[in-house]
Amino acid sequence: MSSNTPRQPVRDLRFFLTVPHACSYLAGREATTLFLDPQESPGQGVYDSLALLGFRRSGRHLYRPHCEGCNACISVRLPVEEFARSRSQRRLARRNADLTLHLRPAIFDPEHYSLYSRYICTRHADGDMYPPSHEQYRTFLTLDQEYARLMEFRLEGQLVAVAAYDQLEHGLSAIYTFFAPDPELERRSLGTFAVLTLVEQARRRGLPHVYLGYWISECRKMAYKRDFQPLEMLDGRHWRRLINS
Template sequence: MSSSASRTPVHDLRFFLTVPHGCSYLPGQQATTLFLDPKQAPASGVYDALSLLGFRRSGRHLYRPHCDGCQACRSVRIPVAQFTPNRTQRKILRRNAEITTRIVPARFEPSHYALYARYIRERHSDGDMYPPSQEQYRTFLTLDEPYAHFMEMYWESTLIGVAAFDRLEHGLSAIYTFFGVDEALDKRSLGTLAILRLIALCQEEGLGHLYLGYWIEECRKMRYKQAFSPLEVLDGRRWRPLIV
């Protein structure tokens, strides 16, 4: 990359720490977040470098956990060339063979937001994204940058799911997936399908890794990530195989 941002050394960037706040994943724990100065937009070169150091994107913010005395949040990624779907994942692929996908820019669309709002209301009414609002949705998932995309999932002509992801120089970064929540769709395991389709997209584009964000061994909601094997974990500044 030839942009000035891509040549910016990481040590020249400015970062801030949030005040301690309640952890979203571990009850009773306090969390602190390190984030890039919001005045420094997450241009692709900076983003590429920071993702290798465990940073994630939320809206226009690049961040990673930075908690005193706790290392529970661990960055994980799938080396896609080594990935082989297991028996359950092969069944999910066969069951959803007729589901089509379309890659679009990460811009606001009323149909996307309607699906997101219902998903949050019915699946995450106990979480910090409830109640949903257009402002919250826009600041979380929409971004007018060339690397930010949505993967739309369609059953026939009906939009049934959206996976937000970023295209990095060395992989794809899965940001968030939301989908329909009726009984027929529940059987389709659309969250798993989205990851499998993103793995396939990495392979098609010759990208090495799919980044899945953070994994906490003690957090039940994150255990699904262990099903994607092999999985690599960031240990200091080195990525190594995750052994559970």
């Protein structure tokens, strides 16, 4: 079956729209979100199908933007076999060769939360995820599903980064990465290194894609996604190469 074709019908599922709210990415814009009925369990089959249609996961919720008069949010993914690291990405991989990787289920861990809290308070104190809380962390990044996973990165035993991701039938989906906001670690670009690691994990599993979420050309915080080439974008119900990438 082609990875561009949802593996099961979704027409019998129920969806809801949020009321318009301030856009988190573009100043002065309003956003509306389409999300799967919370009573529906985000099981593997449903998730695999909806991911091909641009849906993302946050906790138990599967969602995608559905904003009137705005198509700024573009779903993007990386074709694993066509990806080749750039020169700077190869240097970055060598710089982080001393990190150890541990794969874990997406369950609550106090050590993870402590790092997450430091990350939010230091780097995103002006955002809607501030202030962090145990409940916020649990509902966002933990899930009792086999496909929900975490990658730990440690330096000499010390936790320096955690990347949440999902394993789908047709790829790995990056959910969120947080890392130690320490100046001495800045040269490691741990967010970028987490994506490079996801690509390698997908390649080892024989999975064709790494899903990088949404890209907005006007959003500076999302500019890093264009450093991963080639990128594919969702155009309606079909994935195609991002033009002028």
